[in-house]
Amino acid sequence: MGLIFGSIPGLTFSMALALMVPFTFGMQTTPALGLLLGVYVGGMTGGSVSAILLGIPGTPSAAATVFDGHPMAQRGHAGVALGAAVIASTFGGLFSLLVMMLLLEQVAAIAIKFGPAEIFALVLFGLSTICGMAERSMLRGLVAGTLGLMLMIIGLDELDGIARLTFGTVQMQQGVNLLVAMIGLFAVPQIIGTFLDFGRVEPLKMLADVRARLPTFGQLKQRLWLMVRCSSIGTGIGAIPGTGGPIAAFLAYDHARRFDRQPQNYGKGELSGVVAPESANNAVTGGTMIPLLSLGIPGDPATAVILGGLLIHGLYPGPMLFRTHLEVIYALYVSIVLAYVVILVVQLWGIRIFVKVLSVPPHVLAVCIIVLCGLGSYAIRNSIFDVYLMAVMGLIGYILQRVRIPVAPIVLGLVLGETLEKQYRTALIMTEGDYAVFYTSGVALFFFGLTALTIGLQIFSSRRRRPA
């Protein structure tokens, strides 16, 4: 169920979950819990399908998967990418479950130490990865990143309730939704390109030969250690309330690229670029369960809905749940494992069907994608305004592509900017404007150091490259 919602862009799993909750009222506690969790993890996994096949992330968490997943599909390796995505997802999910079972108390204790100042530092570190995403020119990457941050500012500010850059309209107060922007920036320029090429360029040959090849055991084994590291990143990020899937996926993606011997392959269809974000975003599912179960605090909107579902059944997650309803906790563990088994089977079997999409001529496919884009943009917030916004973003995306400004940093700016700004301001409000909070915290200092290191290394390497 979650798989379906996850693969349709715009129908996010948070929404699917909200729709599911009423169905669970009449059920017993265990099946109800199973259904909700199934939708949650299924949605997280399913988001990768459209990201890889169509270049439209099904959920914000799958955004990082587009960078390498979609190029792989274009080269005819959709089966490998999809297979790797689902296997990495399952691995990440089960890994985080294991962490959750064994280290619940410990992880929760660490996660709670992340206050606004620490999260700000962490997110700033994430933002520094823009350097890596700017393929050729650092300047162009920074321009794009700044554009993303500017887009993020539009709308009603959550802390002060002040409308920014809305030109006095109510619609603009909604702000630029991340998914709408992503659909516009990633999918639309491609469609425009397809139409422009139509009649001029012969349809690519490789599309006629789409076979559902799965990743080989060796390919996966090579990346086992990467999966472990990215799953840890995902679990950790998930456990910190106020972060979430997209941030984890981007950090993991960057991590994989940075520690690879051939970072230049990323963005062109590198398998590790699929494995890393997918294992991380699914590891988030287990991570978010940690504060939910141990503290009764939801880590992201999706777990907030799950919390609602639990409350309806009279279960108050928190330290007491382990004492009073241990059987529920075990049911929860089993449901997650079961959900992943089902996902693995369904997805691996489904890949044969999914890849058929690519044998459709590109211009025909493009028309279908337009419809999907429109539908998805509308469905996110039931707002026709978002459809127009998506179209505008698409045009901007196309123009940017023409002047060779990468769109990925824009998305990164949008994803991270909101958290970055909010946490920074909250931290300062708390101390009444005393900046000491940023340098008295060890955790914050650690991430500031990493940020400086990343930027420094980038400048160093681009300096060295220039004379050559």
Next chain:
Amino acid sequence: MLKATTLARRVCCTVAAVLAGTTLGLAPVLPALSADFPKQPIEMAVLFGGSSATIAQILADSMSKELGVPVAAVSRTGASGAVGYSYVKSTPPNGYNIVWNSNSISTAYHNGNMDFDYKAFDGIARVGMEVPALAVRTDSGWKNLKEFAAAAKKQKMKVGVSGRGAFTHLASAALFDKMGIDVIYVPYGKGSAPVELLAGRIDAALQWPSQFKAQVDAGQLRVIAVTSVERLPVLPDVPTAKEQGFDVDAVLWRGVAAPHGTPKDVIAKLETAIRKVVTGRDFQERAAKLGFEPAFLGAADFDKFIATDDSVTAKLMSELGLKKKN
């Protein structure tokens, strides 16, 4: 070529817009709409996520059974509710488009987020209330508001709320005003205030009881007051602020409203359906688990109630310097 494709996209959007427009526009064409109401599905706009959206879902499901047509709770979030209110206001007043409303109608207007106020809607029924609770860490040693106030006079307290101008901010401002203390309001949003309180980064948090429940049971947090006039069934041992000598009555109400001008008999039918649901045992049980207090009020009383509440909110917001001149 580029022009052609954008044109195609435009056409696509327009078609979608026209389709949406005609579906909405259909309703007023139907003759004698009030006598045989309801004949088609009813859409209830939900402006926020979280537990209030869950209550809206439960209400919508049960209303479907009462009315014999589907009642769909459709999420139209954003801009502190202004997006959803604007949408419902723009629909024909025939009862097929209703809104799950709350105090946000007043706060969004006085904040300057929208240019119309509660008068743009006719109340159908109040469904219930949510009461904010003030929590502190157990190890802080503060057991009631007096001890908290005494400590706050020595050192400025940091209090977590949901956002500037949000209801939890207004309610805590009303409370601390009566207590005569000045605090730092730390806006969080998305419900992370309880974690921050647990971690010791803030001294107190005014949030919803269900957010504290788990930690209260575990003995980590202590709720020292609720801002309603009567005690809450979920927190029977917690005294109200009024009992502790600070006369505050700040509760978040939720109900259902339709665009202004909706026929009286249509409102009456919806009101009857909602009354049956809200006074039913099923709804009461579920609501209690979510920390929501069912408190039905009929259409006429609800309108008066909103009007009174709006003037109270306006006064409070101008005192806090949050009110925009409209």
